[in-house]
Amino acid sequence: MKKHLLGIILILLLLVLGVNLVSANGGPHGGYTATTDACAGCHRTHTAAGPRLLVSNSTHNLCMSCHGSTGTGANTNVDDGIYLASRDDQAGDRNHGGENTDSGGSLLGGGFSHYRGEVTTSAHDMTDDDNSIIAWGNGVDRGERAEITDVEFSCASCHDPHGAGNYRILKERVNGEPISVDLVDESAKDYDTEHWGSGTSDLCAACHAAYHETAGNVGSDSSGQVSGGGFTHRVDMPYHYGENENPETIGFTDAFGVNVRVPLAESGTSDRVVCMTCHLPHGSSATMFGIADGAGVPGETSATDSALLRLDNRAVCEACHQK
Numbered sequence: 001m002k003k004h005l006l007g008i009i010l011i012l013l014l015l016v017l018g019v020n021l022v023s024a025n026g027g028p029h030g031g032y033t034a035t036t037d038a039c040a041g042c043h044r045t046h047t048a049a050g051p052r053l054l055v056s057n058s059t060h061n062l063c064m065s066c067h068g069s070t071g072t073g074a075n076t077n078v079d080d081g082i083y084l085a086s087r088d089d090q091a092g093d094r095n096h097g098g099e100n101t102d103s104g105g106s107l108l109g110g111g112f113s114h115y116r117g118e119v120t121t122s123a124h125d126m127t128d129d130d131n132s133i134i135a136w137g138n139g140v141d142r143g144e145r146a147e148i149t150d151v152e153f154s155c156a157s158c159h160d161p162h163g164a165g166n167y168r169i170l171k172e173r174v175n176g177e178p179i180s181v182d183l184v185d186e187s188a189k190d191y192d193t194e195h196w197g198s199g200t201s202d203l204c205a206a207c208h209a210a211y212h213e214t215a216g217n218v219g220s221d222s223s224g225q226v227s228g229g230g231f232t233h234r235v236d237m238p239y240h241y242g243e244n245e246n247p248e249t250i251g252f253t254d255a256f257g258v259n260v261r262v263p264l265a266e267s268g269t270s271d272r273v274v275c276m277t278c279h280l281p282h283g284s285s286a287t288m289f290g291i292a293d294g295a296g297v298p299g300e301t302s303a304t305d306s307a308l309l310r311l312d313n314r315a316v317c318e319a320c321h322q323k
Helices: 002-016 059-067 200-205 316-321
Strands: 134-136 145-147 249-253 259-263
Touching: 249 316, 259 316
Parallel strands: none
Antiparallel strands: 134 145, 249 259
C-alpha cells in the first residue's frame, strides 16, 4: 500500500514540476510548469469572452490572434500561408524555425485565405459553427458527405493547443479516430521544407476515410472497387517511376520553364505518396480552367474550387505520370 502511495505522489510531483513526454510543443503550446504564464494568454477565469474561458469569442479567432494575417505572437501566419521571421511572441524568445525557414517562405499546409500571394480557391473553413459540420467520405461512400463529431469545426479540430506527441501538435484523436504522426523536426523546426512524418495520411483519413485506399491496383482492378464502387488512386505507397525509385522530389520542368513538382511526404525515409503529396491541408490558390474547370462530378475541380490541390489544372497528375 505504501509503495502504491509513494508512486502516486511521485507522479503528481513530476506533473507539478512540468516533466513532459517528447512532444511537438512550441511557443505557448505545452511545456507548462506550476507557475506558467501561458494559460493567461488564452484563458480568463471570470472575464472570458468565449466558451472554455477563452479570451476570444471563438476558437478560430483566438488562434488567428497569433497566427492570422494581423495577428501578433506567432511566426507562422497560417491565414496567408507564410512564415514571418520578424514576428516574435510576447516574450520575444520563441522564434521557432528562424534558423531553418526563410522569412516569407510558404508554409507546408498552404493558407486559409491566401497562398503564395494569391487568394485561395479552396480551403478548410475554420469558421463554420452551425452544427452541420460535414466531410466527404466520412463513414460514407466516396462522393457523399456526413457530419463529423465536432460541433464547431476549428483549428482545434485537428490541432491540440495544449501540445501533443504528434507532429505539429496534431491531436491524438480526430473525429473519434486515433492519430499518430511521427515527429520529424522538433529540435530544429523547419516550416517550408517538406518533411511530413509517418502516419500523416491518417489525419486526413479521420474525416475522409473513403478516400484512403491503400491496396494495390485500386485504380485499375475492378475487384478493388470499394466505398461507392468507383476506382480510386492508391494512397500511402512508395513512389516508383521507370528507373527513378524513391527520389527526394518528383516532377519536371515544362516547355515554358515552369516547375511542375510535388513533394513526396515522408521524403528521406519511405518516400510515400500520401494525401499531402497532392493536397494542401489548409488551403490552395491553384486555379482550374479549360477541361479542368468543372464537370459536375462530386470531387471535381472548378474555377472556384481547386479541391485543395497544390498545382493549377490538376497538374499534380502530370508531375508523377508525365504523359
